[in-house]
Amino acid sequence: MSDLPIVPTARYGVLDQEVAADDVSLAAERLRRQGYCVFDGGFSSAELRDISEAFERVQAAYVAAHGNQRLAAIDELNTIRALLLHGEAWFVRLASWPRLLSLIGQLIAGRFMLNQQNGVINPxxxxxxxGAWHRDLPYQHFVTSRPLAVNALFCLDSFRQDNGATFVVPGSHLQEAFPSESFLASEAVQVIAPAGSFLVLDAMTFHCGGVNRSERPRRAVNHVYSIPHIRQQIGLSVGLAGASGLTAEQRTLFGLGTEEPRTVAEYLERRSIR
Ligand SMILES: O=C(O)CCC(=O)C(=O)O
Incomplete structure (x- = not known):
């Protein structure tokens, strides 16, 4: 006999119920209610290997360009900023992965943009x-009924207890303050996830990387998608201006051609061609 609890299905007094028609809607419901979910990206093992190799190439070039010591001095040695600006097509593809965007589209109504895409190395x-608790919209202490921003942490390696999988405080996107130490100690959850999945969070969910006790770095690619009113961490339009082969949807997602008008005349000009 199984030890699993049997969840009752009978109910009374219920007038309204969510419908989760498929795995994307179920992931969206999990995220709305709990502030996080693990979402299978649907990548093949060959694709995962390609992304991993592209990550290594960019990391080596990035450290060579900016200097190991300089990056270490400003606590940036374990982050690769704006991965998609370093000439590897996979990171443009990853940031606009259709299955992921279909989930983000269920969470942020209307247009959303890529606010940032960073490589994250847990050494x-x-x-x-x-490895310190934060929100991905840091310094903000308010709650909204719908996400203003969602982050999708792509697990390039499997996220396990021994290699410092991410911790989250479930439901913390619905509470303004950071929880008490006692609540944190008893309710924080370490999220185990296979390589190739996304840990998707409401950007207001408190989270942090765990301690990596393994012998290898645990790598990830963090994406933040937000309503268009929030400024990108690093403007992508200059770096991608010469990129060929971007679709109209990718251009909008990355904020190309949607920079704020610099003059009233420019604003009016844009309205007239809408
Ligand atoms: O490395 C992790 O597990 C967490 C990453 C993270 O918190 C972030 O990129 O905002």
Whole structure:
């Protein structure tokens, strides 16, 4: 006999119920209610290998360009900013992965933009800049009935207890303040996820990287998607201006051609061609 609890299905007094017609809607419901979910990206193992190799190439070039010591001095050695600006097509593809965007589209009504895409390395045996509790809209202490921003942490390696999988405080996107130490100690959850999945969070859910006790770095690619009113962490339009082969949807997602008008005349000109 199974030890699993049997969840009752009978109910009374219920007038309204959500419908989760498929795995994308179920993931969206999990995220809305709990502030996070694990979402299978649907990548093949060959694709995962390609992304991993592209990540290594960008990491090596990035550290060579900006200097190991300089990055370490400003606590940036374990982050690769704006991965998609470093000439590897996979990161443009990853940021506009249709299955992921279909989930983001269920969470943020109307138009949304890529606010940032950063490589994140949780190094073995030492702390790193994401190993402290934060929101991805940091310094904000309000709640909204719908997400203003959603982050999708792509697990390039499997996220396990031993290699410092991310911790979350379930439901913390619905409460203004950071929880008490006692609540944190008893309710924080470490999210285990296979390589190739996304840990998707309401950007207001408190989270942090765990301690990596393994022998290898645990790598991820963090994406933040937001309503268009929130400024990108690093403007992508200059870096992608010369990129060929972007679709109209990708251009909008990355904020190309949607920069704020610099003059009233420019604003009026845009209205007239809408
Ligand atoms: O590395 C992790 O597990 C967490 C990453 C993170 O918190 C972030 O990129 O905002």
């Amino acid at each position: 073995p045996g030492q702390g790193y800049n994401q």
